[in-house]
Amino acid sequence: MHEERCDVAVVGLGAMGAATLYQLARAGADVVGIDRFAPPHDQGSSHGDTRITRLAVGEGAAYIPLVRRSHAIWRELEAQSGEALFEQCGVLVMTSSEAPGRHHGADDFTAQTIELARRYGIDHEVLKASEIRARFAQFGPIRDDATGYFEPEGGFVRPERCIAAQLDAARQHGATVVTGVTVSSIESAGGGVRVKTADRTFVANKVVTCAGMWSAGLLGEPFSALLKVCRQKLFWFRLEAPSIFAEVSPTFILSDGPSETDICYGFPPIPGENSMKIASEQYTGLDSIDSLDRTVSQAEVAQMYRDHVLGNFAGVTPELVKASVCTYTVTPDYGFIIDDHPALANVTVVSACSGHGFKHSAGIGEAVAQRCLTGRSDVDLSAFSLNRFR
Ligand SMILES: Cc1cc2nc3c(=O)[nH]c(=O)nc-3n(C[C@H](O)[C@H](O)[C@H](O)COP(=O)(O)OP(=O)(O)OC[C@H]3O[C@@H](n4cnc5c(N)ncnc54)[C@H](O)[C@@H]3O)c2cc1C
Numbered sequence: 001m002h003e004e005r006c007d008v009a010v011v012g013l014g015a016m017g018a019a020t021l022y023q024l025a026r027a028g029a030d031v032v033g034i035d036r037f038a039p040p041h042d043q044g045s046s047h048g049d050t051r052i053t054r055l056a057v058g059e060g061a062a063y064i065p066l067v068r069r070s071h072a073i074w075r076e077l078e079a080q081s082g083e084a085l086f087e088q089c090g091v092l093v094m095t096s097s098e099a100p101g102r103h104h105g106a107d108d109f110t111a112q113t114i115e116l117a118r119r120y121g122i123d124h125e126v127l128k129a130s131e132i133r134a135r136f137a138q139f140g141p142i143r144d145d146a147t148g149y150f151e152p153e154g155g156f157v158r159p160e161r162c163i164a165a166q167l168d169a170a171r172q173h174g175a176t177v178v179t180g181v182t183v184s185s186i187e188s189a190g191g192g193v194r195v196k197t198a199d200r201t202f203v204a205n206k207v208v209t210c211a212g213m214w215s216a217g218l219l220g221e222p223f224s225a226l227l228k229v230c231r232q233k234l235f236w237f238r239l240e241a242p243s244i245f246a247e248v249s250p251t252f253i254l255s256d257g258p259s260e261t262d263i264c265y266g267f268p269p270i271p272g273e274n275s276m277k278i279a280s281e282q283y284t285g286l287d288s289i290d291s292l293d294r295t296v297s298q299a300e301v302a303q304m305y306r307d308h309v310l311g312n313f314a315g316v317t318p319e320l321v322k323a324s325v326c327t328y329t330v331t332p333d334y335g336f337i338i339d340d341h342p343a344l345a346n347v348t349v350v351s352a353c354s355g356h357g358f359k360h361s362a363g364i365g366e367a368v369a370q371r372c373l374t375g376r377s378d379v380d381l382s383a384f385s386l387n388r389f390r
Helices: 015-026 061-081 109-119 129-135 159-172 212-219 298-309 358-374
Strands: 003-011 031-035 051-053 091-095 125-128 147-151 155-157 176-179 183-189 192-197 201-209 228-239 251-255 263-266 275-279 316-330 338-340 347-350
Touching: 003 015, 003 192, 015 031, 015 159, 015 347, 015 358, 031 159, 031 201, 051 061, 051 358, 061 109, 061 159, 061 358, 091 109, 109 147, 109 251, 125 129, 129 147, 159 176, 159 358, 183 201, 183 212, 201 212, 201 358, 212 316, 228 298, 275 298, 275 316, 298 316, 338 358, 347 358
Parallel strands: 003 031, 003 201, 031 176, 091 251, 201 347
Antiparallel strands: 051 155, 091 147, 125 147, 183 192, 192 201, 228 275, 228 316, 251 263, 263 275, 338 347
């Protein structure tokens, strides 16, 4: 079979792959990106209109340089593409619970967020319940002992638009984008790497895999033992009219109990849509990704409203506008994996980033492209190495 050659092949063109392809092409590499669907799409982990971004990343200090670079790259892409990608409406991280809330591996997520903001000089305010209510009436029902962290530079990004903008920019820089084609195997080929699909074979000097929830199936051990795919549900509930939401409302993360599933997060109404998007988190792994149920049941809608909307929010009706299913691909410590494949030379693996990766994706793409082309990156990626699981 004829072999198509390139410097670097990127497998998977969702959040991480589109960013990596763009940065490689921008740096002048001869690059091919391959995806089983036609990104942006709604089959993986990067759909649903919005993703929260925040500079004080309560998951740990190692993430802060990545999100800072991402914010800068999205602004550059906005200027190039004319698309609105990043809405800086602020983010409010809150605890409204008897005990501190655990989130993404941090024992007291709100306190850790505040601590990191102080340490890294990130502009913020610490708010009492009365101050949160006075500023944002939608949080009226929170507990009197609730605490909040408000970061004006946070907000949300538009995942589908970010992916499309980076793929367009990658094409403009000469990248080849192959869609609707599934990679079936990745194997060493002399000094390079052979990437096979049903009827094409690519030979690259280097390969970056960004296969999201499909990573374990494509890469085998140790990834199949480390990555757990968890079904997540997104809900858009209609707002009461007239709305009590302030014209500029923040995105939010609210711990309303001590366990890692006692959490909800959400977004202000998008102009023209009189609804609030809200979600909670689940960490039960699927037996197989083929068993993923992509529909949201009436019982799940009612449970979400009862468990997280009532008691935390005012001005939100139980009427569902729309719902969607998405997946987290989670490592044992909720951190990222960005490292060489231990058994396949010249293959870099970028994990689906455990349900908190989008805000970092543009910066990850830049760092992975640098690592691929020069052997080092401006942002230190050592916190995301596989070694920590050995
Ligand atoms: C409900 C939900 C809410 C989230 N909220 C936030 C948030 O508020 N803030 C935040 O920062 N992060 C958030 N995240 C996390 C973030 O969205 C993910 O970390 C990120 O989008 C994952 O991107 P990815 O590129 O790894 O995966 P994907 O975007 O799913 O991309 C993987 C791609 O690989 C392709 N692919 C897979 N296998 C193959 C193959 N064999 N051959 C060819 N192509 C292949 C797929 O088609 C797909 O396009 C959330 C995630 C979910 C699910």
